[in-house]
Amino acid sequence: xxxxxxxxxxxxxxxxxxxxxxxxxxxxxxxxxxxxxxxxxxxxxxxxxxxxxxxxxxxxxxxxxxxxxxxxxxxxxxxxxxxxxxxxxxxxxxxxxxxxxxxxxxxxxxxxxxxxxxxxxxxxxxxxxxxxxxxxxxxxxxxxxxxxxxxxxxxxxxxxxxxxxxxxxxxxxxxxxxxxxxxxxxxxxxxxxxxxxxxxxxxxxxxxxxxxxxxxxxxxxxxxxxxxxxxxxxxxxxxxxxxxxxxxxxxxxxxxxxxxxxxxxxxxxxxxxxxxxxxxxxxxxxxxxxxxxxxxxxxxxxxxxxxxxxxxxxxxxxxxxxxxxxxxxxxxxxxxxxxxxxxxxxxxxxxxxxxxxxxxxxxxxxxxxxxxxxxxxxxxxxxxxxxxxxxxxxxxxxxxxxxxxxxxxxxxxxxxxxxxxxxxxxxxxx
Numbered sequence: 001x002x003x004x005x006x007x008x009x010x011x012x013x014x015x016x017x018x019x020x021x022x023x024x025x026x027x028x029x030x031x032x033x034x035x036x037x038x039x040x041x042x043x044x045x046x047x048x049x050x051x052x053x054x055x056x057x058x059x060x061x062x063x064x065x066x067x068x069x070x071x072x073x074x075x076x077x078x079x080x081x082x083x084x085x086x087x088x089x090x091x092x093x094x095x096x097x098x099x100x101x102x103x104x105x106x107x108x109x110x111x112x113x114x115x116x117x118x119x120x121x122x123x124x125x126x127x128x129x130x131x132x133x134x135x136x137x138x139x140x141x142x143x144x145x146x147x148x149x150x151x152x153x154x155x156x157x158x159x160x161x162x163x164x165x166x167x168x169x170x171x172x173x174x175x176x177x178x179x180x181x182x183x184x185x186x187x188x189x190x191x192x193x194x195x196x197x198x199x200x201x202x203x204x205x206x207x208x209x210x211x212x213x214x215x216x217x218x219x220x221x222x223x224x225x226x227x228x229x230x231x232x233x234x235x236x237x238x239x240x241x242x243x244x245x246x247x248x249x250x251x252x253x254x255x256x257x258x259x260x261x262x263x264x265x266x267x268x269x270x271x272x273x274x275x276x277x278x279x280x281x282x283x284x285x286x287x288x289x290x291x292x293x294x295x296x297x298x299x300x301x302x303x304x305x306x307x308x309x310x311x312x313x314x315x316x317x318x319x320x321x322x323x324x325x326x327x328x329x330x331x332x333x334x335x336x337x338x339x340x341x342x343x344x345x346x347x348x349x350x351x352x353x354x355x356x357x358x359x360x361x362x363x364x365x366x367x368x369x370x371x372x373x374x375x376x377x378x379x380x381x382x383x384x385x386x387x388x389x390x391x392x393x394x395x396x397x398x399x400x401x402x403x404x405x406x407x408x409x410x411x412x413x414x415x416x417x418x419x420x421x422x423x424x425x426x427x428x429x430x
Contacts, residue, residue, distance in 0.1 A: 053218035066144035078135030105223035114235040132247030142252040158265035163279035164254035180285040188285035197312035199280035292318035338387035
């Protein structure tokens, strides 16, 4: 019997054309559990007693899409050392047992590898962002989960929420903020800028699971998400179990964060506020400072008492939009405000250009061309959305002077147009 024909007849065989690949050496624990489940339960049919969400997650077409996405994202190995290139071969060998564990609600993710990266500025400037690197197998399973949950949940989220959602972008969020401020010439010219302190580290697991169970009644799904929350992190050689938080870095974390903050969105809508939220960055627009102070107090109490999260008072403020930044942008104080690049983003740009064009590293101008062009394409693709062209022209001149009047022929300048595929998402760096 051919392999493809056998796959069609075997309900537990993943119907994907995996290429063989070498297996890592640090996976004996999960391999043992997978092989045990495979040998003991290959002829059982647990799907009959479960709801349909996990079955949808495990459909071959969904899994193929998830694998393709994980391969496209690339990324470093997790704690088991398995690479993205090795994943297809591992799945081909072990998928029946992994699938069985998932359907039975017995799959146990491995801890994520904790890494620290410097923040490029942000509110208050600098600091460290802690990211988690799940194993590539767990990234694959999380991606498959995300694709199904996104279809089921996304349409229920607020129209004022823009982060980590299909068909929505940081630019759309900035445009929405601009509309609220303008308001036909009599807009909301004060902003309640709310910063959540270490949001991803403080998400309450019980509240999150309660929100999920309000939407889904699939026991294997519930157990799997709870297992991911409880998987812990490997930091400095020690596995630490997390009692709260959703580690940034996994495919599932963004939609879980949106689910948590959807409760805030719905509360703001119930109170009649005009707001824009992008991930944990929330701006509420009001007509006066007095109204802003009142809103800040009320919303902060809701976030603290209801969501069990913490508002960072030192980075939150009631102020004019022209004096705050949102996703790297600010706004002019005109009656019809225009988008402009926030001062902090401009400072980071100039610092990066000085770094990229420094000749002290022994590189010629020609050798600097590729990294400089790459950075400028991405920066231009994001910040070219501003409406203050004079600032872009000034930056353009500064770079040309920096290069001694000999700009690269391949560089069209900051005001040049760029293909959409070259655009990088700089919102996460603001």
